[in-house]
Amino acid sequence: MKRVVRRVINHKYTAVNPNILIVGSVINFDCFIKRFGDYVIIIEAGTLITSELAHIINQNQDIYIAVHDMEKVKVYKTQFGEDEHSKELNQIRSVEEAMRSMFAVKEELKELKSLEKQITKAYQRTVDLMEAIFNEKSETLPLNALFVATEVLVDYLYSEEINVMPIVLPLMPHEYSTHHHSTNVAVFSIILAKTLGLPKADLLDVAYAGLLHDIGKIRIDRFILLKPASLEDDEYDLIKRHSEYGFEILQNNGITNRKILDGVRFHHEKLDGSGYPEKLRGIRIPKFARIIGMCDVFDALTTRRTYRSNYSTYEALMLIKQEMAEQFDVRYTDTFIRLLASR
Numbered sequence: 001m002k003r004v005v006r007r008v009i010n011h012k013y014t015a016v017n018p019n020i021l022i023v024g025s026v027i028n029f030d031c032f033i034k035r036f037g038d039y040v041i042i043i044e045a046g047t048l049i050t051s052e053l054a055h056i057i058n059q060n061q062d063i064y065i066a067v068h069d070m071e072k073v074k075v076y077k078t079q080f081g082e083d084e085h086s087k088e089l090n091q092i093r094s095v096e097e098a099m100r101s102m103f104a105v106k107e108e109l110k111e112l113k114s115l116e117k118q119i120t121k122a123y124q125r126t127v128d129l130m131e132a133i134f135n136e137k138s139e140t141l142p143l144n145a146l147f148v149a150t151e152v153l154v155d156y157l158y159s160e161e162i163n164v165m166p167i168v169l170p171l172m173p174h175e176y177s178t179h180h181h182s183t184n185v186a187v188f189s190i191i192l193a194k195t196l197g198l199p200k201a202d203l204l205d206v207a208y209a210g211l212l213h214d215i216g217k218i219r220i221d222r223f224i225l226l227k228p229a230s231l232e233d234d235e236y237d238l239i240k241r242h243s244e245y246g247f248e249i250l251q252n253n254g255i256t257n258r259k260i261l262d263g264v265r266f267h268h269e270k271l272d273g274s275g276y277p278e279k280l281r282g283i284r285i286p287k288f289a290r291i292i293g294m295c296d297v298f299d300a301l302t303t304r305r306t307y308r309s310n311y312s313t314y315e316a317l318m319l320i321k322q323e324m325a326e327q328f329d330v331r332y333t334d335t336f337i338r339l340l341a342s343r
């Protein structure tokens with residue numbers, strides 16, 4: 001008879017400085033934090049360290065590594081030891097600094113010769129601003145700088161009668177971060193709204209709502225937002241509050257534009273009534289919310305999360321078109337597919 005050997009895994013952990021995680025590297029060991037006396041995995045081996053992730057970890061308490069992984073940490077450090085490039089990437093701007101860069105960008109964009117360079121710069125500056133906003137978590141929003149961001153995005157994405165998808169898609173990283181996601185949703189919403197024939201004033205508003213659609217997440221514990229495993233029901237309920245929180249934050253900042261407020265509040269509503277917070281159906285869901293909602297799902301599916309890999313553009317579109325057909329406006333999905341197919 002075969003003997004069954006039952007191995008008891010009893011890891012020992014050691015605290016390490018969170019600064020060992022270098023932005024742009026993929027870690028080859030699991031990272032843990034201590035919660036209520038237990039070691040809880042916070043970043044899995046194989047994860048790309050984004051600047052947002054590094055920032056969150058740096059703000060967190062110590063991180064812990066299983067002792068038996070320390071050899072891997074040594075290899076990682078020799079491979080990715082901090083250099084000038086990673087130092088620069090690790091540097092996160094303050095909102096004030098990002099605002100100043102945003103106010104300067106209009107003149108800088110005029111100097112650039114190609115539309116591609118202009119769109120790239122407008123996109124990067126917006127990402128920087130959103131990153132600073134999500135890092136600082138202040139509920140007082142830099143409304144003017146956000147308005148400049150929407151103006152430049154709309155100006156350059158709207159300026160030519162060409163499909164700008166081939167220019168914007170390569171700018172978008174496959175790794176999910178809230179600041180890239182917010183910018184991507186704004187960019188996709190502008191392009192979709194423009195193609196659907198919405199007036200320019202609406203494009204500015206849809207971009208504003210797109211940038212801020214997930215702003216309510218600044219009120220949610222980052223431990224839940226970044227949890228690599230699937231969420232418990234009560235944790236998911238907490239996350240679902242972000243659209244109403246966003247609505248409140250915008251109102252508290254003096255925003256009264258109904259289209260923007262509703263775009264944020266209802267971006268998770270679905271045509272078949274399966275969404276939240278109000279389970280609205282069909283055309284009761286405001287137009288901006290329908291546009292942003294579809295762009296939101298597309299961007300979320302095509303970016304990698306701590307708990308799953310990303311879908312390709314084709315796979316994401318097929319999911320939206322077939323399995324989520326009841327949830328989205330078919331005119332919006334078909335237009336979006338055409339834009340992505342004709343690039």
Ligand SMILES: [Fe+2]
Nearest residue numbers: 213214267268
């Ligand atoms: Fe959301």
Ligand SMILES: [Fe+2]
Nearest residue numbers: 181213214296
């Ligand atoms: Fe979102």
